[in-house]
Amino acid sequence: MSADLPAARRRGVQYGPGPDALRREAAEFLRLFHHEHPAGGGPAALASRIAAVHAEIDATGTYRHTAAELAHGARVAWRNSNRCIGRLYWHSLRVRDRRDVRDADTMAAEAVAHLREATNGGRIRPVITVFAPDAPNRRGPRIWNEQLVRYAGYSAPGGIGRTGDPRNAGITAYAQRLGWPGGPGTHFDVLPLVIQGSDDKPRWFELPADAVLEVPLAHPDGGWVDDLGLRWHAVPAIANMCLEIGGICYPAAPFNGWYMGTEIGARDLGDRDRYDLLPAVGERLGLDMSSDRTLWKDRALIELNRMVLHSFDRAGVTLADHHTESQRFLTHLAREEAKGRRVGADWSWIVPPVSGCATPVFHRTFDPVQLKPAFVHHPEALLRARGEESAGH
Ligand code: ARG
Numbered sequence: 480m481s482a483d484l485p486a487a488r489r490r491g492v493q494y495g496p497g498p499d500a501l502r503r504e505a506a507e508f509l510r511l512f513h514h515e516h517p518a519g520g521g522p523a524a525l526a527s528r529i530a531a532v533h534a535e536i537d538a539t540g541t542y543r544h545t546a547a548e549l550a551h552g553a554r555v556a557w558r559n560s561n562r563c564i565g566r567l568y569w570h571s572l573r574v575r576d577r578r579d580v581r582d583a584d585t586m587a588a589e590a591v592a593h594l595r596e597a598t599n600g601g602r603i604r605p606v607i608t609v610f611a612p613d614a615p616n617r618r619g620p621r622i623w624n625e626q627l628v629r630y631a632g633y634s635a636p637g638g639i640g641r642t643g644d645p646r647n648a649g650i651t652a653y654a655q656r657l658g659w660p661g662g663p664g665t666h667f668d669v670l671p672l673v674i675q676g677s678d679d680k681p682r683w684f685e686l687p688a689d690a691v692l693e694v695p696l697a698h699p700d701g702g703w704v705d706d707l708g709l710r711w712h713a714v715p716a717i718a719n720m721c722l723e724i725g726g727i728c729y730p731a732a733p734f735n736g737w738y739m740g741t742e743i744g745a746r747d748l749g750d751r752d753r754y755d756l757l758p759a760v761g762e763r764l765g766l767d768m769s770s771d772r773t774l775w776k777d778r779a780l781i782e783l784n785r786m787v788l789h790s791f792d793r794a795g796v797t798l799a800d801h802h803t804e805s806q807r808f809l810t811h812l813a814r815e816e817a818k819g820r821r822v823g824a825d826w827s828w829i830v831p832p833v834s835g836c837a838t839p840v841f842h843r844t845f846d847p848v849q850l851k852p853a854f855v856h857h858p859e860a861l862l863r864a865r866g867e868e869s870a871g872h
Pocket of ligand 1: 715717735736738739742743746747
């Protein structure tokens, strides 16, 4: 599908929904905005705003959100993120409106400013930076990294042995093809940003070290993991999902919340196709690893998660635990329901990857509806993250 995009571009085909769908989606979003937001005004204001937007679409093929519409749309896209357990604070999202920015150099500088504002010395703040949207005959810019901060993954020549995070092997190789010389070759080399301005080729930008807060990982019971030299970055900032509001797609709109411990302690460090640390931890703990039935993997997982919580606490960096965050999510559901709003949620993502049944979110079901505005994955971004270059851009 994405392989067709260059051809589509040569033919001058438009990006995003056609004019009819755009008119419909715009009106739907404006109704939501006017219903929920104090700046929305009454029925007359709504009718005149819809008429103005429809006229703008007829004249230009697209329309421009007001600053208040953009901010509310971005917050509601978070509220509608069915996989996110951390939505209780959706309204606190800080929205950096950078819709006039579409060149890679300024985007790189803005991404760094975003990280500094979000990191806030360890008291992590949820932030989104919104760059230029797709327009009918002009694509918006892109950030091809999955997150603003990710660790490189290198495979050794001949394919034997790996260094770093295998999940990012594709974007690592891609950055190297673009001329990135590679990092020092540790398991935790911070990747450069790979940014493509609207009318440009992708280029790479090293992040300044002082913009990337990292937490050295140590176990509360002593130094038995210290020789592994583990660390993790403080801010999870998704960079390759499109923010879709009222039929307008903002393809570069990096956003972050704070981490929940299990994301790092169970998945990033524990998954077989990630850092795969359960065997190393089992050995260091002296566990009986002769059979799965000794539950050595389960015990290693718990110790990795204790390590993550302890280390972030010690460093003074915001990190939720899965018990607290599960409770907060139920509070969020109750609040939204009291406001008469539906909440979509994906059980398989909401339930934490360790100790699921010890949290209240396990013991119920959720409404799978996907509401809009929303953050969506576009296929070419997923291809790029895997290092495939057939992306049509
Ligand atoms: N699970 C991803 C990671 O481990 C981060 C996804 C976003 N997480 C968040 N807490 N906002 O890097």
